[in-house]
Amino acid sequence: MKNIISKLRAVPLKRKLQAAAAAVVTIAFTAVFQSYAWFSEQKKAAEMFKVKHPDLLYLNAAHGEDQIYFNLGNIDIYLQDENGNFVDASGNRLADGVPPVRATNRYVFSVSGSNTTAFTLQLAYTTNNDLEYRVYNAAELDTEPSGDHVDYVLHEDDPSTASVNEASVETHRYYTKGSQVSFNKMNPDSTNSHLALADSSNRYYSANYGSGSLVHENAVPMYEQGSVSTNTTDEFCKYFILEVERAEGNSNYQLDKETDIVYISVEKNNT
């Protein structure tokens, strides 16, 4: 035993290092062999598919601004001056007994999206104020045109939000009327076309009023639908002007402010 130990001690350092290195490599070989044992051959196969872009349709205020900026507010029914007297189109006071002149209110909204060749515009409204709604195609202009147009201030440059020292800059867009979008009234009352009617199967207001039959005649919503073509499958943005006016032939001349609700909806036509 002593001999062996002394012989081992006598082995030079280099030899000891080599022996140690050889032992380590042997162990490493074994370890590597073990870990490679699970590696197995595999084959792959693949197929590629293209995803269709979704059909998009958006309803916005003028110039594609947020819906919150589409605001009908208080509608003028007849032309009046600041004292409340009826005036004519030039601003001259009307004589007593002369029927008041209807005011035409115009509001701009936009329909935008992609992958839609045609869509249906729908107006749904209550008839408390006996108003007529018309929709026209509109064109947007950067510079003020000379003829009839609607002026719109972009809200990103609203002067009321500008800081005190900043010069307020208003950016305008001008909209001119084009062709009218033809609408069909879906549920007119057969005796009085200014009123809407629930049809015999109660299709038109059951979602709002349930199956109740004691609904005020003006609270029954009128539905009007019109179809618009975009003539493209790419992205599009179409502007419309909504004209709101007291119905022609209304001789009640009532000014009492009643509340009406009007919904504008848009749906893609699946062709």
Place this chain on the structure above:
Amino acid sequence: MKRFISTSAAGSAADDNKNRKKSLLKFGILAFLALLVWIFSTIAWFAMNDRVSADGMNVGVAGMPFKIAAKGSRVRYSDEITAARSDFSFGSSGSYVNSSNVSGTYYTDTDKLILRFDAATDGEVKPGDSGIIEFYVIPTTDGDITANISLDVISFTGGSDDEELTEITASYSGTNAAETIDAAKYMKGHIMFFRELSSSQSSYTYTGALTDRTLTVSIPNAVHDVAYPVQIHWMWPKTLGQLALQTNAAGLRPASNIPVIQETAPATVGGVKNDKRLVLDYLYSERESVFKFDSTSTYTGLDTVIDSADTQANFELLTDGYNDADSDIGTYVSYFLIELTVTA
């Protein structure tokens, strides 16, 4: 003393020669031996390993007993797939017979194969669409063959004139990176795989849900050089109602949207889960890839919501989450790849 020194004079010259020769010989032998030792020690020094290394080890494994092959006249989006997977190839065509002894042209002899199809038209994929992934196993030896298949869905963006085709990985850094990475996650979650198309049923479409994305195919008594088909059905469900309802008594699913799998109670019979149980479990375990909810707390405890998807409130919550995820897929993902990995 004198006597020892004085060697016999007569034989001294001869003796001296002999001695000289002897010592010369001895010297020569020694010198030669020394030379040998010197040569060997030089070699030994030269070949000495005082630094041991082991690099690149080639481990040979016995090959798979089959090849994979594709059959069909066309390749879907071949430019895009070769750009996305440059290491894949179309393979080389060869004639093989199928199990009915009908001969056909198959593309094989590659470890990374691009699959093919035959239909006359090909369209863009949207929710509600489905298809078949088909490839062939051509054994190289006779006997029983088992193939283990795992499926993956990988999404890409771009691929148009404006933007290069880019794989959406966890480290994608293009525009809207976070939304795009989420959209790739939803794409993977919304593609479902099934084993069988139940054409005899009109009330539902598929059976054999592969919700863990793996499949084992066995071909007993396979014959070498015969092409055996493997078909996997993929489907992108249009609505959640076609997946998650146990019954349509409440009319939550429009009748025209046929259920993807049989509408029944989820059950586990004899350790085997039925398709409804598998799909509901999948919707829960992959909820972050199937539903898009704004608030992360909605995902917690979603298994109870999914198990009672038949109530209006739960149904609406899950449907909104599913549809929002679909909308993001359509917006951010332009191509997706179904990739199969086949092992013996």
